[in-house]
Structures are given as C-alpha cells and as structure tokens.
Amino acid sequence: MNDKIVMPGEQLSTSEELLPGEGTFEEDGIIRAARVGKYVVNEKYRRAEVKPVTSTPVIIKIGDIVIARVESVRSSMIIANVIHVAGKNRSISGDTNATLRVSEIARGYVKDPSTEFGVGDFIRAKVTQVKPSLQLTTKDSEFGAIKSLCSKCRNPLVKKGDILECENCGNKQKRRITMDYGKLDLNRL
Numbered sequence: 001m002n003d004k005i006v007m008p009g010e011q012l013s014t015s016e017e018l019l020p021g022e023g024t025f026e027e028d029g030i031i032r033a034a035r036v037g038k039y040v041v042n043e044k045y046r047r048a049e050v051k052p053v054t055s056t057p058v059i060i061k062i063g064d065i066v067i068a069r070v071e072s073v074r075s076s077m078i079i080a081n082v083i084h085v086a087g088k089n090r091s092i093s094g095d096t097n098a099t100l101r102v103s104e105i106a107r108g109y110v111k112d113p114s115t116e117f118g119v120g121d122f123i124r125a126k127v128t129q130v131k132p133s134l135q136l137t138t139k140d141s142e143f144g145a146i147k148s149l150c151s152k153c154r155n156p157l158v159k160k161g162d163i164l165e166c167e168n169c170g171n172k173q174k175r176r177i178t179m180d181y182g183k184l185d186l187n188r189l
Helices: none
Strands: 004-006 011-014 024-027 030-033 037-042 047-052 065-073 077-085 097-101 122-129 134-137 144-147 157-160 163-166
Touching: 011 047, 024 047, 077 122, 097 122
Parallel strands: 097 134
Antiparallel strands: 004 037, 011 030, 024 030, 037 047, 065 077, 065 122, 077 097, 122 134, 122 144, 157 163
C-alpha cells in the first residue's frame, strides 16, 4: 500500500499502527487521506502521510525571500505587494500586502524611504513577520531594488556605476540596489 495514489477519505491505516501526518486525518481510530496524493509512511516518526501530486498554493513564511512591487512610499515606511516567493512556481495564497518599515531598509540610518526606493520599483526582500501583518526587510546586501522605473517618464532605469540613469529622458536617480540589479527577468517569475 506504500507509494500508491490515494483519494480523499480513503483508509490508510489505524491509529494503533501509525500517527496521522501531513495530508491525513484521524476519524474513529482510522487514518484517512485528506487529499489526492501519494501515500507514504514516514518511518522515522511512524506517521502516515499523503504527499500532494499537484503543487499547492504558496503560503508566505518567515525567512522567505520574495520579490515585491513598491506601491507607496511614505515618511516612515514603504508599502509593497509581494508578487513572487523565491524557489516557488505557484501563485501566492493569502495576503500579499507588505510593509517595509524605514528601520528595516538598511543597516545604517535612513531618514527618508524615498531616497532608497520609488513607486513601481521591484525589490528583493526577506520576510520577517507574517502575522498580524506581512513585514519585510532589505537590510542585507543581497536585498534591494532589482528593477526601478524613472520617476519622470516611467521607463526602466539602467545601472551606470553607483547611479541609475533613464536612457529615455536622461534623469539620474539613486536607489538601494542589489548586486544583480537589472539582470533578473521578471517575466519569468
């Protein structure tokens, strides 16, 4: 019976033999499948488990590396919408509205968040809190803007040394950027 595809409600074992694990539930001493999947026995913990055969929606967790789009820049925070979780290829389940407090932007002092990020920027950040609200940080060097738009004409900014420049209107702007700024293909997320 190990490694076979099971349907929801199907009997897998008894509670005397195994404990109910991920993808299962116990009902009157019988362990049953809670989803369609592959039935496996976790020998280490003596648990019946049903591994999904289809991918499940992504639930954001603390420590996840995410890509977010800056929606609003305020005096003490940035509001962003998480659009992708690194290493996951499914849509995100649950709240994707996140806050990046000014104290979480950089290791040093940041007086004004608008000197670091702009509306429309795509940023790579780390999740520091999920409940009651989604909180992000960009303090480490691998985090920051990965793509930015010109504040005047909304065309992409190109990295030229330590500054970002709009090739359309010539506007120059400063942002907190990653080492791989401009190299990530956002269409492949």
